[in-house]
């Protein structure tokens with residue numbers, strides 16, 4: 556039996572990975588305790604997605620376990636042992652802003668939880684590829700010291716800067732910047748994952764996501780920017796932009812394109828590697844530009860308000876340079892661009908929401 560073990564299996568990236576690997580004849584073992592509901596409330600619950608996986612994926616087994624529960628995690632790993640050839644670790648407290656409310660919860664889920672997963676992998680299936688969904692927040696607010704210029708709808712980096720053409724690469728410093736507590740807990744996990752590659756020579760890889768997105772996101776105000784924006788457009792819910800005139804730029808990668816990176820990596824893993832994994836120059840937008848696309852799709856003006864106070868440590872301009880990954884794995888290519896991503900979220904969410912805006 557060829558087993559992939561996926562944490563956060565009902566979340567955006569996890570569920571995409573379940574479908575992707577299941578279609579390639581893996582037996583899929585998913586772990587998710589719907590902690591997203593605890594973090595962000597009922598609207599953000601991933602229970603609907605878990606149910607969908609259980610109903611539609613025949614080779615899928617779900618386990619309602621907290622990744623911090625060492626005994627339960629080790630028992631599950633022991634059940635499959637060396638049949639596990641890939642571990643994809645996506646379970647996390649994913650919000651930059653939420654972390655400050657409960658630093659102990661954030662750190663134990665993101666850092667300790669990752670350590671539990673690494674140790675279980677080392678004990679039970681040390682040859683497995685271990686894939687970690689890290690974040691561009693490991694660079695803290697260092698990107699904000701790049702030379703930026705204001706344009707009509709977005710901030711841009713100066714054309715003479717080496718990052719202009721392809722975006723920010725992995726040489727960006729992770730040190731001495733403001734990370735947010737979330738950035739710190741993810742950085743602790745990211746360096747642990749690297750260390751298990753370098754010290755124990757395990758096949759560990761870190762993928763530092765930009766904005767990861769797609770129709771399976773349970774978008775909420777504190778996490779899932781495009782998904783939440785589209786939800787507001789459909790349900791005519793007011794949306795508040797925080798700071799930087801709404802011109803802050805994010806790169807957006809479809810969860811499918813990210814999981815396809817995992818697939819390529821898993822077939823030829825390079826121990827301890829780190830990759831920037833966002834939409835890059837291929838797929839990025841400012842908030843104002845994303846609002847314009849949503850308005851075009853819905854045919855209605857959005858109810859947008861603006862507050863001067865930016866989120867602490869928010870990136871003003873972040874575009875990932877994914878050339879290192881493309882060089883290591885030349886078969887990988889983007890399948891989705893920004894317009895396709897937003898349209899797919901829009902169509903999918905229009906079907907999922909009834910006319911009062913409640914999840915159906």
Ligand SMILES: NC(=O)c1ccc[n+]([C@@H]2O[C@H](COP(=O)([O-])OP(=O)(O)OC[C@H]3O[C@@H](n4cnc5c(N)ncnc54)[C@H](O)[C@@H]3O)[C@@H](O)[C@H]2O)c1
Pocket residue numbers: 562563564565566567568569586587588589590591592601620621622623644645646647648649664668688689690691763764765766767768772773779
């Ligand atoms: N979505 C993004 O824009 C983005 C960007 C960069 C990095 N990331 C990282 O990618 C990963 C996946 O993000 P996502 O958008 O799919 O998040 P998500 O919230 O949609 O999915 C995460 C899942 O993990 C589960 N979970 C949380 N804590 C858990 C615990 N203690 N035990 C078991 N399950 C738990 C949640 O219930 C949720 O279903 C995270 O590690 C996140 O930090 C996400």
